Amino acid sequence: MTTTEYDPNVVLSTKEYDVIGTRPLRPDGADKVTGRAQYGADFTATGLLHGKVLRSPHAHARIRSIDTSKAEAAPGVLAVVTNADLPKGGEDVVGGEGVAVGDLRRNVLAADKALYKGHAVAAVAAASPHDAEEALSLIEVDYEVLSPVLTVQEAMADGAPILHEDMRTMAGGEAGDEPSNVAEHFRHDLGDVEKGFAESDIVIEREFDTATVHQGYIEPQVATALWNTDGRVHVWCSTQGSFWVRDEVSNVLGIPESLIKVTPMEIGGGFGGKIPSYVEPVCAMLSQKTGQPVKIVMTRQEVFEGTGPTPGSNVRVKVGADAQGNIKAAHAYLAYEAGAFKGSPVAAGSQCVFAAYAAPNQAIDGYDVVVNKPKTQAYRAPGATNAAFAMETVVSEIAEKLGIDPVDIRLKNAAREGTRRADGPTFPRIGCEEVLQAMRDHPHYSAPLEGPNRGRGISIGYWFNVGFKSTCTISVNHDGAVSLIEGSTDIGGSRASVAMQAAEVLGIRAEDVRPTVADTDSVGYTDVTGGSRVAYATGWAAHDAAQDVKRQMIERASQIWDIDAASIEMEKGVIRSTTDSELRMTFKELAAELASTGGTIIGSGSIDGGGMGAGGGSFAGNIVDVEVDPDTGKVTVLRFTCVQDAGKAIHPSYVEGQMQGGSVQGIGWGLNEEYFMRGNGEMANSSLLDYRMPTSLDLPMIDTVIVEVPSPSHPFGVRGVGEANIVPPPAAIAHAIHNATGVWMEKLPMNPGAVMEAVWSK
Amino acid sequence: MPAKTYVQTTINGEHVDFLCEPRQSLLECLRDVIGLTGSKEGCNDGNCGACTVVLDGRIVTSCLVLGVEVEGREITTIEGVACGSTLHPVQTAFLENAALQCGICTPGFIVASKVLLEQNPDPTEHEIRFWLANNLCRCTGYDKIVRAVQDAAVKMREAEV
Amino acid sequence: MKWIDYARTCSVQEAVDLLKEGNARPLAGGTDILVNLRVRRFDIDTLVDVKDIPELNEITCDPSEGLTLGAAVPCYSIYTNEAVCAAYPGLIDSASLIGGTQIQGRASIGGNLCNAAPSADAVPALIALGAVANVAGPGGTRQVAVEDFCTAPGQTVLEEGELLVSLHMPPPAKGSGAQYMRFIPRNEMDIAVAGAGVSVEIDNGTFKSARIALASVAPTPLFVREAGDSLVGQPVNEESVRAASAIARDAAKPITDMRGTKEYRMHLCEVLTRRGLNIAIERAKENK
Structure with a gap:
């Protein structure tokens, strides 16, 4: 069956409403198809100045001094700011996203150290963006260049260069004795994992590495700020959270939040990357110095080098099962890049890694590791995709070794209402089983897959529904x-x-x-x-x-x-x-x-609406067919189906859109996207040409099945659908590649060279 | 500082003249000098397509054209796609097919799709995907965009009959 | 971007006069030079727009004289030209995969050559087709074989004041066929990990001549004369194609970088040359 022979987008639902479940035109649609919608970069104001940011050319360096005098004297330049212009105090206060104010300030403008290539060091306001850019080269920064650490393995190695001399590993509420790049080690336990492995007929343990990837929104970060003569600050920006910007600007600048007004402009994509503030406080500082509104628009290179990617990781998963495929024990080791400052999404990864499984014995070790890359940020189900790539691959391998259908083994072990996770919570009503059943029953799953070098894979993934x-x-x-x-x-x-x-x-x-x-x-x-x-x-x-x-x-x-x-x-x-x-x-x-x-x-x-996991969260599953070119290792996605529990789809078209968009981001993550780092810590591929996000020509249609298992806590049963869909694709593709070539891929991305190398070393 | 250059051109059917620096791209001129902000900057090196405009009948990325180069040329931007208060069929199809999420890539996709359908009223799915490969969308996964272009093609062909 | 001056020129002489003043570069489609200026890959004072010069816009495709292709002709004008499509499918392969639709509306084959990237997609096809560059300069005009044009990444034989006016390709012989194929991880909008341009001339089941050139596996596009020569006099079969492809692979001198490892790129040279030769052979069979 081809994708055109049946309805490609299916809603599996029972309860009918009058408005909910229909597909009206979006209220902001006319502005967005005519070019009238006002995004962050479209904002202008009387007397507008343009800011540009000087960024560190080194991935790790001590900043001995910064001399801005020549830049201040350059044509058209009205102000220059550095970290020295920021207030002191309140450094330990932890703001909205769980980041200490001191780290926020040092990320917005580097203080004593540049911690990644692209780290903001100073900023200039001038009459035109070209003048501001020219003036950057006149700022003299004296760096003492240090060796960078670029992966969690490097950062955790004995004798590794240390990013923060005052960082000690927190474990079980105790701080370690020595300086370390590991900000935190935590462990979740459920049952007795060693006993579970001992009871298993099959135990598989594998190690996986995933590359740092970027959210890749098409609109670069942009903000304008006016520090008015009455002391009030007005910020116009492209953000996922105007109140979080308000609070971060308040914390960074040390002024009360009520003096700050944030006007959110239309936002050109975010996926988690536009939660934190970067240029907003800098615009405000430049505005304070000049008395005029100042706008900063990032370049694409700045977006890649200076804003949060999501972490690369080193993940080990060990799973034991009996001969019937019942999972007896599972252990995960998750080490995630935090980037330059602590706070990777490893905690969320640890909560998701076994979420689809009712395994009686579990242990999860998580490590939050600083490296010389931009501070990592949320990216659509942050932390979950890395973990699922590992867990799902191991489960598929066990299914194959035991001769059990890969959907069946997941159904046999599926988490359901009452299943307790190792990190503590017990699931309310969830749709894990229903998603797997819909996958099993989908015509794609039983369709013949003919031709050489082709394979089919499946996978499932979980993400919370944050309340807040x-x-x-x-x-x-x-x-x-x-x-x-x-x-x-x-x-x-x-x-x-x-x-x-x-x-x-x-x-x-x-x-x-x-x-x-x-x-x-x-x-x-x-x-x-x-x-x-x-x-x-x-x-x-x-x-x-x-x-x-x-x-x-x-x-x-x-x-x-x-x-x-x-x-x-x-x-x-x-x-x-x-x-x-x-x-x-x-x-x-x-x-x-x-x-x-x-x-x-x-x-x-x-x-x-509660915290993480309100209402049970959402499961998403994939069925994917690929063809692997045996001469080049290139993977072509032939057919892709995404099944997800939406609780209740309010506007099915936009639910489908979330599922399709998340799936394709997952495909990009799986196949080609990565921060390709040179040894000196420079990102070699910081453009949209070389950071290979999927184009329209790289994809088939993305079929969707919306499963509706109403959330028990929402008035209409809604479950958030924005994120779980990015979780399963890399593992589903790896499974499909295995079925096409016989090799299990253990690294992301699974680009042509990597697949070829794996086939060669088979 | 050397003098700016005086440029006379045609934008969306109207005569437009403006002053610009030679280093300013057409995209900068459209957005910052002329005030047509519908064309978007996503990369400034021709790889995202958000700044797509029509230049003498061909789609181009306006970030890779200098403002001074458009002397005497004809340009269509997203602001010139609708006819007065009537949306172009491609615009309507994007709305009806939910082919946009954040909307930042949408102007570029609409301009490119309009020119495709003018040149090829009945494109295959592959032809649509090939034509639009210079336009990146990070939200939709392209499924609904391709369907919108197919839908617009049908409606435009029906209107021709 | 720093301040630059811009001059629109209408004759080769006018352009040469401006270029010889120094610190100037020609501007055709602009799809490479504007990006290079923004990232400060080089520093110039003046852009000399050569798009309005008649000789740089010429497309003359003549069965006896061959093809003269103005240096500023954009890709789309090439692949929408029926005569060129019929006679030079190997060139069309390149013209239709450089960038995407928008880039092809501006970018020229001449610009691709002058930009002198190791990965330039047009250059192996030009070399395979035996193209010659017509250059004008303060001292008059000269011809340079395309395989001798690029000297290092971003460097060419052009001297100060010199301008690439056009490219000339001989008329395709009966029984000849050409092809350009690159390997990229995406399906469009990408830089070649490796590329191969090939042309063959077949007479009575035997290769009469062949030319093979590679992209992205050396500091410049690489003409592998010995790979093509190995085919001359050989029967058209899988064995001879494999042998020539192996020579191409062994001639490649790639580095390991973000696009792939040295070993992988050499392997791709064999794959692409072999696949390209097989397509060129099919085209040659149709070209009676």
Whole structure:
């Protein structure tokens, strides 16, 4: 069967709603197809100056001195800033993403040490970007060049160069004695892993390495800031979280958050990489010195060299099973690059590595390791893809050795409601089994795969649904439409999915909810667009705000009709008396009455959706067919199916879009993407030509199956779908390559040269 | 500092003249000098396609054209794709097929797709993917973009009949 | 980018006069030079736009005279020219894989040669086709065989004031065929890990002549004369093709870098030469 012979996008669902599950046009669509939408770089202001950042040419160097005098005297230059211009104090305060203020400051502008090639050292504001760029070469920095460490293995080796003299390994709440590049070692235990291995009929242990990869959003980081004469700072930027920017700028600059207003512009992709602040505080510093608004737009090279990639890693997984394929024990060793400052996503990786399996005995060792690369950041299910590549490959190998179907072995061991993870939590209702069943039943899985050098692979992956805080307000317009204000920047169509949840409650059309993403002064505190949380948590806030509107609409009807509110109900956009069938108004009719009956109605919702793993999270699985060129090692993806549990798909098109986009990022990660580092710590491929993200010509259509196992904690059963889809592809592709060539790939990326080498050494 | 250059050109059917430095790319001129910010900068070296415009009938990456080079030429940008308040069928198809997520690559894809369909009203999936290989999208995985172009092709052919 | 001056020229003489003043470079499609200027790979004061010079825009494809291709002709004008497509499919292979659609709207074969990247996709095809570069300069004009044109990465035989005007390829003989093939990890928008341009002339089941050149495996595009010569007089069969491909592989001098290891790239030279020869042979059979 080819992909054109059946519906490529399937929604497996039971519960019907009026608005939820439909596919209205996105509210911001017209602006985005006509070029009118205003992204960060499109912002301009009277008297705008342009900033450029001087970056370290060395991956590891002590900064002895910085002389900015010549640059300050250069034509068109109005200000130069360095770390010395930042305030001192409060260095140990830990901000939103769990990063200490001192590390934030030293990342924004290097202090005593440059810790990666591309580390910001100074910044210039000038009348034009070209003038600013020219002036950078006039800044004199005296470096003492040090040896870099570029992988976790190098960083953990005896005698390795040390990035931070004051860093001691934290383990079990105790600090080590010696300086170390290992910021933390933690361990999770469940049952008795050694006993489990002893009971196993088969034990497989493998070691895997994955390369550092970048989120690869098409819009580079950009910000403009104005430090006004009244001491207030206004920032316009491209960010996943305007309140997090506000708080980081507050922490870095040492000024109260209420003096800072962040206006989020449209954002050109983020995938986790636009959570942290880089240029925002620098723009503010330059603005303070010049009294004019200052804008910094990163170049693509700066994006690669100066913003968070997601970590490369060294992962060892050991799994034991009985002859029937029941997993008895599993042990994972996860060492992840943190980049220049501590805080890799190894904790999340450790929580995901065995999440799909109800293995009775587990042990997980995690290491957070600093290396001379940019501080790593979240990237779509951060930490989970590295871990799943290892675990899923080992499970597939066990299935093959035991002669068990690879989906069946996963179904046999699938995590379900009540399964406890080694890191502590017990799953509520989850859709792991349902996703695997949908994979098994999909026509792709049973379709014949003919021709030489071809293979099929499968894999499953997990990611949380982060809850966190969101707010939303809804005001009722006299024409019966409502205005919705939210604080979640819209990266992938979330205005639509948030508005639709309000529309469902109010019984009005999705088109009659007009959503606006507001600045930090105009909406209540809202956490980042990340963690698959917007449709979940901001949608929940919209649901609550709509419920508030509904309650007030009923009260107003009760006032107009002079009857008890308890005898009034509002359903499908109609307010009616339960006792008198004559008393009936549509939402629109009542809206028209509001002005003359006490004024308009504003509803609000403010929720705390919980932490990591709220609502159980989401599982995604892949079926992939590849062909491997036996002469070149090049892998062609012939067919790809992504199955994911969405809980309830609010706007199925955008759920499919998340699944397809995440899948393709996973394919890129699996096949070609990597930071190719020279020995001196320089990234050799810091362009979109050489950092090979997939083009349209590298891919087939990406078929999707949306499984709906409602989340127990969300009013509509939503599970965030933004991330789990990136987790399974590398392992599924590795499995398919194995079935095509007989080799198991143990390194990412599985680029043509690597596959050829593996085949040669078979 | 040496003098700027005076350039006269045609953009979206209108005569436009502007002053620019020779080192400024067409993309910089469109965005920073003329105020047409629909063309986006993603890489500034011709590899992402977000700045795609039509120059004398051919699609080009405007970051790899100098502003001074467009003297006497004709340019179409994303701002010139819709006809007044009526969207071009490619724009409508991108909306209806949910072929955009963040939207930053969308102007480049729409400009490139429009020219493809003008030259080849019934492209195969492979021809669409080949034509658009110079346009990177990191959000969609291209599936819905390809479907949108196919959909627009059908609608444009139907409108021709 | 630092300040540069720009001059649009309408004649070869005008361009040569500006170029000989020094610290200037010609601007054709701009797809390489603008990137190089932005990353400060070289430092010049003036860009001399040569796109409006008639000789640099010429495409003359004549069955007896061969092909004259102006140095600034963009790729799309080549692969949309039916006569060139019919006579020089090996050149079309290159013109249609340099960059993507947008790049092909600007980039020229002449620019690809003058940029002198080891990975230049057009150059092995030009060498295989026996192309000659027509150069104009302060001292008049001269001809340079394309295999002698590039001298080091980014370096050519052009001296100060000299300008590549056009490329000339002889008319394809009956029974001849050519091909260019590169290997890249993506399917478009990529730099060759290795590339091979080949041409063959077949008479009665025997190779009458052959030329083989490689990309991305030496400091310059590499003409492997001995690989082509090994085929002369040999029967057209798998054995002779494999032997020539092995010679090409052994002649390659790649380095290990981000595009691949030395061993892998040498291996690819064998694969690409073999695959390219097989396609060129098929084309030769059709070219009666």
